[in-house]
Amino acid sequence: METLGRVAVVGAGAVGLYYGGLLALGGADVHFLLRSDLEAVKKGGLTIETGGSTLRLEGVQAYGNTEEIGPCDLVLIALKTTSNSALEAILPPLLGPNTRLLTLQNGLGNEEYLAERWGKERVLGGLCYVCLNRTAPGHVLHLDRGSLSLGDFGRPPGSLVRAVAAALGAMGVDVRVVESLGEERWRKLLWNIPFNGLSIAAGGVTVADVLADESLRQLAWELMEEARGIAVRLGHAIPVEYSRYHLERSGAMGPYRTSSLIDWELGRPVEVESIWGEAVRLGVGLSIPRLEMLYTLLKSVVSRPRRSVAEA
Amino acid sequence: METLGRVAVVGAGAVGLYYGGLLALGGADVHFLLRSDLEAVKKGGLTIETGGSTLRLEGVQAYGNTEEIGPCDLVLIALKTTSNSALEAILPPLLGPNTRLLTLQNGLGNEEYLAERWGKERVLGGLCYVCLNRTAPGHVLHLDRGSLSLGDFGRPPGSLVRAVAAALGAMGVDVRVVESLGEERWRKLLWNIPFNGLSIAAGGVTVADVLADESLRQLAWELMEEARGIAVRLGHAIPVEYSRYHLERSGAMGPYRTSSLIDWELGRPVEVESIWGEAVRLGVGLSIPRLEMLYTLLKSVVSRPRRSVAEA
Numbered sequence: 061m062e063t064l065g066r067v068a069v070v071g072a073g074a075v076g077l078y079y080g081g082l083l084a085l086g087g088a089d090v091h092f093l094l095r096s097d098l099e100a101v102k103k104g105g106l107t108i109e110t111g112g113s114t115l116r117l118e119g120v121q122a123y124g125n126t127e128e129i130g131p132c133d134l135v136l137i138a139l140k141t142t143s144n145s146a147l148e149a150i151l152p153p154l155l156g157p158n159t160r161l162l163t164l165q166n167g168l169g170n171e172e173y174l175a176e177r178w179g180k181e182r183v184l185g186g187l188c189y190v191c192l193n194r195t196a197p198g199h200v201l202h203l204d205r206g207s208l209s210l211g212d213f214g215r216p217p218g219s220l221v222r223a224v225a226a227a228l229g230a231m232g233v234d235v236r237v238v239e240s241l242g243e244e245r246w247r248k249l250l251w252n253i254p255f256n257g258l259s260i261a262a263g264g265v266t267v268a269d270v271l272a273d274e275s276l277r278q279l280a281w282e283l284m285e286e287a288r289g290i291a292v293r294l295g296h297a298i299p300v301e302y303s304r305y306h307l308e309r310s311g312a313m314g315p316y317r318t319s320s321l322i323d324w325e326l327g328r329p330v331e332v333e334s335i336w337g338e339a340v341r342l343g344v345g346l347s348i349p350r351l352e353m354l355y356t357l358l359k360s361v362v363s364r365p366r367r368s369v370a371e372a
Numbered sequence: 373m374e375t376l377g378r379v380a381v382v383g384a385g386a387v388g389l390y391y392g393g394l395l396a397l398g399g400a401d402v403h404f405l406l407r408s409d410l411e412a413v414k415k416g417g418l419t420i421e422t423g424g425s426t427l428r429l430e431g432v433q434a435y436g437n438t439e440e441i442g443p444c445d446l447v448l449i450a451l452k453t454t455s456n457s458a459l460e461a462i463l464p465p466l467l468g469p470n471t472r473l474l475t476l477q478n479g480l481g482n483e484e485y486l487a488e489r490w491g492k493e494r495v496l497g498g499l500c501y502v503c504l505n506r507t508a509p510g511h512v513l514h515l516d517r518g519s520l521s522l523g524d525f526g527r528p529p530g531s532l533v534r535a536v537a538a539a540l541g542a543m544g545v546d547v548r549v550v551e552s553l554g555e556e557r558w559r560k561l562l563w564n565i566p567f568n569g570l571s572i573a574a575g576g577v578t579v580a581d582v583l584a585d586e587s588l589r590q591l592a593w594e595l596m597e598e599a600r601g602i603a604v605r606l607g608h609a610i611p612v613e614y615s616r617y618h619l620e621r622s623g624a625m626g627p628y629r630t631s632s633l634i635d636w637e638l639g640r641p642v643e644v645e646s647i648w649g650e651a652v653r654l655g656v657g658l659s660i661p662r663l664e665m666l667y668t669l670l671k672s673v674v675s676r677p678r679r680s681v682a683e684a
Contacts (some may be wrong), residue, residue, distance in 0.1 A: 095476055161463075222484065251590055260671075260674060261573070261669055262668075262669055262672035262676075263669075263672050263673035263674075263676040264674075264676055265672060265676065266568075269672075273671075273672060274667040275664075275667075275671065276668055276672055278668075279664075279665055279668050279669075283660070349594075349661040349662055349665075350661055350662070350665050352587075352591075352659075353591055353662050353665055353666075354665075355587075356587040356590075356591050357570075357573055357574055357575075357591075357669070360574035360575050360577060360581075360585060360588055361574060361575035362575075363575075364574075364575040366578065
């Protein structure tokens with residue numbers, strides 16, 4: 061595990077706590093930047109419920125700011141993309157000359173954002189196909205085994221990304237190293253665009269609700285195919301069979317509430333721009349009426365106050 | 373006013389109370405079938421707030437069932453289309469050999485429904501372009517002057533429809549008699565399809581919200597044009613200029629909440645099938661992706677419980 065060096069985790073929602081927690085449980089030197097969870101995690105540690113068993117991490121290295129953490133070798137970024145602008149203040153204290161930045165964020169434009177500001181040679185990316193909910197401070201519920209794809213940004217995978225993959229693989233994560241992070245990102249978007257979008261736009265529904273309703277399922281398929289058209293035009297030769305696979309495998313997720321739905325219901329910002337907005341902008345000139353409509357509706361829906369807000 | 377004879381009003385929401393009330397105020401012999409409003413109207417009469425003045429109708433002929441009303445010459449039907457099946461029990465006591473049925477209901481299929489059961493020669497129809505809210509039992513708020521189009525079903529307008537128009541015209545209603553009720557219905561749908569639909573699907577928004585947001589306004593336009601394509605294929609030669617006019621005139625409505633939005637917020641049934649469902653079914657084979665998507669989303673949204681329900 062020495063190969064990872066000092067690791068920082070920025071953005072300690074479900075994704076950050078889960079992967080950071082697994083690295084720490086595997087023996088890595090992991091430092092968590094926390095906000096609302098800080099006191100709870102300092103006191104009670106980190107709990108990961110997964111596959112019927114409960115993993116406990118005590119004595120978590122938890123901090124309220126990155127100055128206290130100091131320079132690291134690797135920074136896991138799992139912040140909501142709606143908070144990306146905060147990275148300009150958060151990241152600098154963590155950066156040494158060779159610090160690598162691994163973004164596990166949803167949607168499009170995150171690697172580009174990091175590359176523009178801190179140099180593309182630092183940037184790695186990961187795509188999480190995983191059902192995770194942060195159910196309480198320092199408490200993560202891992203609902204579905206899921207998988208993680210890791211890669212370097214704009215170049216073949218290097219030794220660090222392989223070391224991260226090995227460390228998480230040793231903890232039981234189904235992890236793979238991919239040649240093209242861009243294509244992988246689009247493969248994930250093909251799912252997030254219809255399912256995260258419809259989970260809100262169809263009135264607060266689960267994945268199972270979408271699949272059980274013939275017309276919602278058909279709409280999910282059409283949205284997925286519109287998104288695939290954009291990916292193909294961008295040079296990612298994702299075949300139609302992949303859309304079919306995506307839809308098929310979703311059946312196993314059951315009444316899963318997407319992260320976007322949970323964010324919306326809790327009154328948190330929803331990543332509308334990095335998922336649907338960027339896709340629509342990259343799809344200009346293509347016939348993507350449903351995706352455009354979904355983007356328009358989501359922008360409006362998430363900007364209106366909900367009548368009542370469930371409790372975090 | 374004698375030409376109208378005995379008039380019954382069935383379905384005493386805002387539309388029924390308003391037009392029935394105006395006919396009664398003008399001297400017609402109007403009998404209201406009421407449910408939840410019955411006691412309030414028997415006691416306190418009917419109040420119509422319109423254009424800064426308040427019209428009061430005392431001694432309203434109000435009933436809890438149609439047996440008490442008995443046969444009429446004209447029945448105004450302003451029931452929600454989601455309650456159409458109730459007409460089979462409600463209407464028979466009102467029917468004499470020459471009783472005419474004037475439906476003022478929203479959406480598609482209402483004249484056909486009446487014609488199938490009680491004969492097409494009885495059926496008249498009307499389209500209300502009017503902003504009306506029933507704000508309390510027996511109390512109607514008329515927000516915008518609006519207009520009413522009346523016609524016979526499947527034939528040129530006859531003397532009764534002209535008499536109704538004259539009676540309402542005498543009370544200040546902007547009423548016109550139309551040659552083709554079918555075309556008129558589609559002209560109205562060109563507005564209801566985008567604006568009533570988006571008022572719910574975009575998260576509970578007013579007409580002004582739709583018009584103020586560039587992408588919602590564009591989406592409203594595209595939905596209107598998809599709907600117009602169906603109308604044109606059905607033989608109603610509505611020109612694109614009419615869509616433009618529809619969108620333009622909506623600006624004057626301000627922060628108007630559509631009847632569908634109000635129904636949804638109050639937990640009442642929304643007329644999804646008679647507006648969007650029928651349109652999509654009549655549009656089979658045409659390219660109407662946004663209308664299909666709107667129908668799919670609305671079906672889902674209105675079938676889920678809202679988190680909290682505003683008070684009636």
